[in-house]
Amino acid sequence: MTELRAVEFGPLEAAGTNGLATPLLLLHGIGAGASVRVPAARTLATRRRALVPDLLGFGTPPWLDVSYGVHDHLSAILNLLERRRLAAGPLDVAGHSMGAILAAELPDRLGHRARRIALSKRSVQQYRQRGPVRPPSQTWRSFLANHRPQIWAADLLTVHTLTYRTL
Numbered sequence: 001m002t003e004l005r006a007v008e009f010g011p012l013e014a015a016g017t018n019g020l021a022t023p024l025l026l027l028h029g030i031g032a033g034a035s036v037r038v039p040a041a042r043t044l045a046t047r048r049r050a051l052v053p054d055l056l057g058f059g060t061p062p063w064l065d066v067s068y069g070v071h072d073h074l075s076a077i078l079n080l081l082e083r084r085r086l087a088a089g090p091l092d093v094a095g096h097s098m099g100a101i102l103a104a105e106l107p108d109r110l111g112h113r114a115r116r117i118a119l120s121k122r123s124v125q126q127y128r129q130r131g132p133v134r135p136p137s138q139t140w141r142s143f144l145a146n147h148r149p150q151i152w153a154a155d156l157l158t159v160h161t162l163t164y165r166t167l
Contacts, residue, residue: 002066004080006053007034010045022090022115023049025081029097029121033058037096053080055098073102074109087113094118 011020024044026037034054041050056068056076066072081087092115095103100119107114 002056002076004053004076005059006051006080007038008049008051008084009041010049012049021048022092023051023086025091025093026050026052027093027095027099027102028055029099031097051084051086053077070101070105074105077102078109089113090115092116096120
């Protein structure tokens with residue numbers, strides 16, 4: 001199992017203790033590492049734990065012989081949460097780009113422990129199973145209906161490809 005490197009900010013006590021909020025996992029996108037989320041984590045960590053991992057292929061050492069699929073990333077994230085003792089309690093998750101794709105999948109793995117998720121710049125179309133062609137409003141409607149309890153905020157207006165073209 002590949003272990004992700006992560007930086008952590010904020011108090012180590014459990015959520016609900018001394019008025020602390022639910023811990024927050026911040027997931028970066030494919031174009032940058034964890035360092036881009038550090039300023040936000042520092043700001044948000046005054047009343048909660050904030051964990052910012054480098055996803056597979058980011059940080060040091062280089063991950064040359066590792067798979068980079070969504071399931072590989074999710075397994076590595078769950079392993080990190082176990083090591084940091086965050087897997088058992090509630091968790092808020094915020095993800096951008098590739099991090100948003102992973103954040104949207106985490107409720108399936110964490111169940112009721114995934115309290116809220118925030119998605120930014122998530123390109124759903126290339127990662128969902130192909131089926132009959134439907135109008136875009138129906139695919140988003142299905143996504144929102146399936147994940148409504150976990151969604152805290154979502155940027156649904158702009159979707160970019162890996163080459164930064166707007167869809």
